[in-house]
């Protein structure tokens with residue numbers, strides 16, 4: 395066995411679930427077939443560091459089928475042990491086991507980096523950053539890395555600004571086929587359904603506060619409203635706040651909104667968004683959850699330091715009695731709820747996100763030696779290709795710009811635009 399996993403005997407169950415997921419990933423599968431035909435990834439060492447469930451495993455297997463030398467890692471709380479076993483059974487070194495400690499998570503990433511990847515496919519940029527701090531010797535021979543999330547792209551841009559970034563990065567998150575669908579639709583749906591399932595209560599008429607109205611927050615608000623909730627949005631960006639108001643939601647500072655929340659969901663992806671003073675404004679019995687995913691996005695450790703006590707726990711729902719005497723329900727210890735306590739984003743959405751990731755791998759390898767150590771955007775043509783493949787799978791058809799339109803679009807002389 396290569397890698398470090400919990401239980402290799404679970405491989406059959408994992409293999410079945412991967413095979414099921416694969417049927418619903420037509421864009422990713424088609425792009426992997428193109429990679430195989432072009433020979434672009436043949437013999438290339440690729441590290442995949444992402445939530446380890448059947449959709450991610452499908453990507454790892456497709457890359458391996460295209461000829462890449464693939465290895466995988468994942469943090470313990472986002473690992474499906476049966477899927478990890480299936481990958482190892484298929485010959486892919488995998489470093490991931492449910493329940494791993496922080497130290498074990500870190501060792502697993504370092505073990506992945508010791509495969510000397512030429513490309514990293516990352517989610518959260520932890521692996522890319524550890525490569526820079528702990529394994530800088532591998533960077534010189536790398537083609538680059540591709541990063542899937544908003545919160546991962548942010549520190550990579552900081553590294554670029556500070557001159558610390560040493561490899562080209564594709565901001566897969568910023569591709570239109572990623573963030574307009576995964577963040578807005580997939581995460582909106584999966585976060586709201588995960589919270590609803592854990593709370594086991596009707597949302598009709600309940601008061602839901604969504605913190606942050608970016609792409610994820612707008613999707614969470616829309617799905618909560620669709621279940622009948624009264625939605626209030628808290629924002630720090632006036633434009634985003636105004637968008638929330640135009641979408642029909644109440645907009646309030648968090649300290650005011652928290653005071654009437656039945657359910658509060660943070661979607662900012664920024665640590666300490668929901669501070670102890672916000673938690674202490676919540677009514678008795680309110681529930682809090684995270685859809686963004688930063689460590690301590692809800693300041694639970696600070697609440698414990700301030701005197702809060704966990705009084706009970708059932709599955710992923712714990713009850714925290716705050717220092718002010720009120721009790722609130724905390725969903726899965728404030729981890730990214732749709733991933734840590736549910737199945738993650740829907741397959742059709744991840745088909746797009748992973749299609750973007752494979753296109754980014756192709757772009758990095760095609761530009762090897764010419765791409766600068768900076769954060770790059772996936773070319774529009776590649777983004778369009780992912781969308782067109784997925785649209786085809788949806789049974790949709792597309793028009794093309796006519797030559798008359800094209801003439802109009804490319805002319806500038808005043809007479810050409812006179813009505």
Ligand SMILES: NC(=O)c1ccc[n+]([C@@H]2O[C@H](COP(=O)([O-])OP(=O)(O)OC[C@H]3O[C@@H](n4cnc5c(N)ncnc54)[C@H](O)[C@@H]3O)[C@@H](O)[C@H]2O)c1
Nearest residue numbers: 543544545581606608609610628629630631634662663686
């Ligand atoms: N759970 C998932 O499956 C999943 C999927 C995609 C993205 N994400 C993560 O979700 C997070 C958000 O992603 P996004 O694409 O929506 O980002 P975004 O930048 O579009 O939106 C974040 C919003 O939060 C607002 N904000 C920041 N601080 C705030 C505060 N104190 N109070 C209120 N609002 C505040 C910002 O103004 C911004 O509008 C990121 O961390 C991203 O990585 C999670």
